Amino acid sequence: MRAIIDIGTNSVRLLIAEKDEKGEWKILKKDLRSTRLGEGMTDKAFIGKGPRERTLKAIEEFTAAARLAGASEIFAYGTSIMRDAANGGEFSDEVTAVAGIPVRILSGKEEAYYSYIGAAGTSSVVTSVVDIGGGSTEICMGFGTDIGMRHSFKLGCVRCSKQFDTTTPRGLAELKKHCFDLFRHTELMDSVKNVKRWIGVGGTVTSMASMLQELEVYDSSKVQDFIIHQEDVNAMLKKLSSMSYDDKCHLTGLMPERADIIVAGVAILDSLMEYFALPEIMVSDRDLSEGLLDADVLRPNNE
Incomplete structure (x- = not known):
């Protein structure tokens, strides 16, 4: 055990x-x-x-x-x-x-790798796994356990809630511009243009799945493989950014502990889907923790 x-x-x-x-x-x-x-x-x-x-x-x-x-x-x-x-x-x-x-x-690239292993496993199609965390966001692309591009960005719902005023349209616009600038300064676009499947992991995307389904109690079986559409993310960002902190604390599907950081997380997801023109993203309740179960035998070969 x-x-x-x-x-x-x-x-x-x-x-x-x-x-x-x-x-x-x-x-x-x-x-x-x-x-x-x-x-x-x-x-x-x-x-x-x-x-x-x-x-x-x-x-x-x-x-x-x-x-x-x-x-x-x-x-x-x-x-x-x-x-x-x-x-x-x-x-x-x-x-x-x-x-x-x-x-x-873990290094940023190791975190990206193990999030991919936990969520995608031995996927039979080219897959990118996005992990939006509190302090960073990782993207890892692979086919099965053959890993290609991995990148870690200093983008996270806790970090960006501190850096930007997510209660104002101007602050949100600045955050999205910041996301685009970071994405632009990597070679991600060429790497991910042939990706057939995108999977999102981490508290932001699982909260999105829970809020969209209005789950009174978090249910991993309903969150796993739930599809989030780009228009849902955009609508949720507008809804959340117009709500008070107290209203967010009582929003069905959202843990009160996330009420003060959820807007930044959704803004990062919205920016990513817009930048890479993703019509949808699949949610995984399996993530970094599951990937780390095999960290003693599985190591990224190009760290």
Whole structure:
């Protein structure tokens, strides 16, 4: 039995799984705590005392839960905030000292790779996986496990909520321009023009699927493989940006903890779909955590 603890910019997630008789991972438990480790995050990231204490508490609780469930292997992974923050390595050492588990800080390209593995698996068509997180957005293209282009952008719902005023049309326009500028300065367009299938992962897209279906309670079976159309994203962005914080907190399908960052996340998704002319994107509830289950044997070959 193996447990994965994903230490993200917005939330800490736990996944416990074991292999079945076919040697495939069976998910036993998933849990999440919104600890906002990247609170106040800008491009000069620093992990503050409050976020550090909240996140350490969640990691301790998840480690205890994993041991209680019988997990013989517990691995923790740090993402955007931990690789960008001046004190990210220091926090990693603190996690190991307090919780007694090793922490590996993923590079942006590693994060893109494992998100792809978790969501696309051995896809039989050329696929791009987009992971919109709290501090970064990754895009990874591949065919089966043959990986092509991978890129990590400093775009995330926590980071961009701090950088831009998402409550005004001008602020949203500036955010979208920022997204386009980052996309433009890569060679992505040539790389992804033949992609047949786009998959979105992360809290922004799963929240979109939940809001569009008006799910009172999050249901991974209804979120998995849900299709989001570009016009739905555009309409949702207009709706959310005109709502008060309190109204967003009570919106069916949206976790209240995401109310203050969801507009930035949807703006990033809207920008991506517009820039790459995507009529639709498929949502996956399987993502980075699932990909990291095999991180001991699967490594990107062109890191």
